[in-house]
Amino acid sequence: MKSRLHATAKRHKGFGLVEVMVAMIIGMLGIIIMMQVFAVAEGQKRSTTGAGDAQNNGAMALYTLQRDVRQAGYGFNALKVLGCPLTLPAPASRTLTYLAPAVINPPVAEVPAGDANTDTLLIAYGSSEGSPEGDAITMVAGSQLGVMTSTNFRKDHWVIAAPSEATVSCALTLAKVTAVAAPNVQVDASGAVEGGFLFNLGAAPRILAYAVRAGNLTVCDYMARDCSKATSYTDTAIASNIVSLRAQYGHASTATSGVDSWNKTTADTACGWARTTALRIAVVARNSQVEKDEVSGPKSPAWEGSPSPPDPPAPPSDPSELYLTATINWKNYRYTVFQTAIPIRNLPWMESCPP
Numbered sequence: 001m002k003s004r005l006h007a008t009a010k011r012h013k014g015f016g017l018v019e020v021m022v023a024m025i026i027g028m029l030g031i032i033i034m035m036q037v038f039a040v041a042e043g044q045k046r047s048t049t050g051a052g053d054a055q056n057n058g059a060m061a062l063y064t065l066q067r068d069v070r071q072a073g074y075g076f077n078a079l080k081v082l083g084c085p086l087t088l089p090a091p092a093s094r095t096l097t098y099l100a101p102a103v104i105n106p107p108v109a110e111v112p113a114g115d116a117n118t119d120t121l122l123i124a125y126g127s128s129e130g131s132p133e134g135d136a137i138t139m140v141a142g143s144q145l146g147v148m149t150s151t152n153f154r155k156d157h158w159v160i161a162a163p164s165e166a167t168v169s170c171a172l173t174l175a176k177v178t179a180v181a182a183p184n185v186q187v188d189a190s191g192a193v194e195g196g197f198l199f200n201l202g203a204a205p206r207i208l209a210y211a212v213r214a215g216n217l218t219v220c221d222y223m224a225r226d227c228s229k230a231t232s233y234t235d236t237a238i239a240s241n242i243v244s245l246r247a248q249y250g251h252a253s254t255a256t257s258g259v260d261s262w263n264k265t266t267a268d269t270a271c272g273w274a275r276t277t278a279l280r281i282a283v284v285a286r287n288s289q290v291e292k293d294e295v296s297g298p299k300s301p302a303w304e305g306s307p308s309p310p311d312p313p314a315p316p317s318d319p320s321e322l323y324l325t326a327t328i329n330w331k332n333y334r335y336t337v338f339q340t341a342i343p344i345r346n347l348p349w350m351e352s353c354p355p
Contacts, residue, residue: 053241053287053288054241054285054286054287054288054334054335054336055285055336057239057240057241057242057285058239058242058283058284058285058336058338059338060238060239061217061238061239061242061245061283061285061338062281062283062338062339062340064217064219064238064239065121065210065281065283065342066281066340066342068123068125068206068208069101069102069123069279069281069342069344070342070343070344070345071123071125071206071346072101072102072123072124072125072344072346073100073101073102073124073125073344073346073347074125074126074127074132074346075125075126075127075128075130075132075199075200075201075202075205076099076124076126076132076134076160076199076201077101077132077133077346077347078132078133078134078162078197078199079270079271079274079353080134080162080163080164080165080170080197080270081099081134081160081162081170081172081199082099082100082270082273082274083098083099083100083170083267083268083269083270083272083273084098084099084162084170084171084172085097085098085099085170085171085172086098086099086160086172086173086174087171087172087173087174088174088207088222088223089174089175089176091224091225091226092222092223092225092226092227092228093226094110094226094228096110096122096207096222097110098122098266098273099124099160099172100124100267100273100276101123101124101125101273101276101344101346101347102121102122102123102124102279102344103121103122103123103266104119104120104121104247104248104249104264104266104279105119105120105264105266106120106122106209109228110122110209110227110228111209111211111227111228112211112228112229112230112233113211114211114212114213114218114245115212115213115214115215115243115244116323117244117321117322117323117324118211118212118244118245118246119245119246119247119264119319120209120210120211120245121208121209121210121211121245121247122207122208122209122210123206123207123208123210124205124206124207124208125205125206125346126158126199126200126201126202126205127201127202127203127204127205127206128152128157128200128201128202128203129152129202130149130152130153130199130200130202131149131152131200132199132346133197134162134197134198134199135147135148135149135152135153135197135198135199135200136148136195136196136197136198137161137192137193137194137195137196137197137198138183138194139184139194140192140193140194143178143186143187143188143189143190144184144185144186145161145184145185145186145187145190145192145198146183146184147183147184147185147198148183150180150181150182150183150184150185151182152200153177153180153185153198153200154177154180154203155177155178155179155180156176156177156203157176157177157200157201157202157203158174158175158176158177158200158201158202158203158205159174159175159176159177159185159187159190159198159199159200159201160172160173160174160175160190160198160199160201161173161175161187161190161191161192161193161196161197161198161199162196162197162198162199163193163196163197164193164195164196164197171191172191173189173190173191174201174205175187175188175189175190176188185198204223205223206221206223207221207222207223207227208220208221208222209221209222209227209233210245211233211245212242212243212244212245213230213233215240215241215242215243215286216237216238216239216240216241216242217237217238217239217242217245217283218233218236218237218238219233219236219238220232220233220236239285240288241285241286241287241288242283242284242285242286243284243285243286243324243327243335244282244283244284244322244323244324245281245282245283245284246281246282246303246305246320246321246322247264247279247280247281247282248262248263248264248279248280248305248320249262249263249264249265249266249267249276249278249279250262250276250277250278250279250280250341251263251265251267251272251275251276251277252275252276252277253275254275255271255274255275255352255353258277259277259278262280262305264319264320270353271353274347274352274353275353276344276347277343277344277347278341278342278343278344279341279342279344280304280305280339280340280341280342281339281340281341281342282303282304282305282322282337282338282339283337283338283339284301284322284324284335284336284337284338285335285336285338286333286334286335287333287334287335289333290329290332290333291332291333291334292332293332294331294332295331295332295333295334296330296331296332296333296334296335297330297331298331300321300322300323300324300330301322301324301335301337302322302337303322303337303339304339304341305320306320306321306322307320307321322337
């Protein structure tokens with residue numbers, strides 16, 4: 001009987017201290033391994049998610065720019081108006097230096113500078129079904145303008161009155177049609193002259209100022225607000241985590257040649273604008289997740305318009321470079337460059353300049 005009780009007590013003695021400590025160590029090692037696997041998986045998930053966001057943001061930014069550049073110049077693709085100063089109505093109530101399909105880095109008084117080492121764009125186009133070469137003005141009697149085809153105009157359409165020929169000292173005004181009574185249209189303060197042309201930009205022309213501000217691609221429409229004020233861009237972000245926007249004009253050296261040079265030189269004549277038939281654009285989207293380690297570098301990303309070698313030693317030695325190095329921790333982000341060349345497709349339909 002005694003030996004049986006002794007055996008039973010021995011079986012119910014439980015774990016010893018050493019056994020408990022070994023079990024704890026094994027459990028802690030398991031937890032550490034699981035936490036490390038979780039951390040790695042979570043980091044990969046964050047990187048993948050952030051990369052997907054960058055892809056979406058960059059694609060959206062480039063698509064929006066591409067869509068508007070393709071429309072650029074619609075409604076006023078004529079030598080009589082290209083490159084002329086344009087006075088805008090309220091709420092802008094200011095004069096733009098150029099009426100052109102697309103202007104890279106217009107004066108900062110018109111489009112405030114964006115983030116460091118980025119470009120700004122000013123894109124304009126109309127929305128009417130009228131002739132892009134304008135409608136001949138046959139009579140001027142105050143605000144009453146006789147035109148060849150009054151049926152092309154409607155009340156509240158926006159129009160531009162231009163001289164009969166392109167002039168160096170041209171000055172245009174964007175005005176609204178207040179009434180139409182064939183064969184006349186009524187336009188207040190248009191500056192029209194007999195023998196000139198009236199260009200119809202439709203009911204909803206767009207004069208869009210694009211800029212990268214605080215890491216967002218923003219847009220402002222001069223027809224809705226005064227885009228010369230930086231505060232006009234605070235609520236108009238199109239895509240987030242956009243850290244660079246670069247653009248170049250595509251110039252044709254003659255009236256019959258295709259684009260044979262790319263640069264930022266703004267045309268100074270109507271024929272110069274007519275031969276600026278494309279834009280090359282690059283947008284850099286950044287992963288929203290900052291990485292613990294450096295994952296980019298040592299050089300900034302390059303694009304088709306970058307100089308060679310792609311990363312000059314001291315910015316801004318070339319205004320086309322994608323300088324991201326101004327940000328202290330720029331190497332802790334992943335970047336994707338979106339770029340394309342966009343034809344300004346309305347210009348080829350206009351009258352030609354001399355060869």
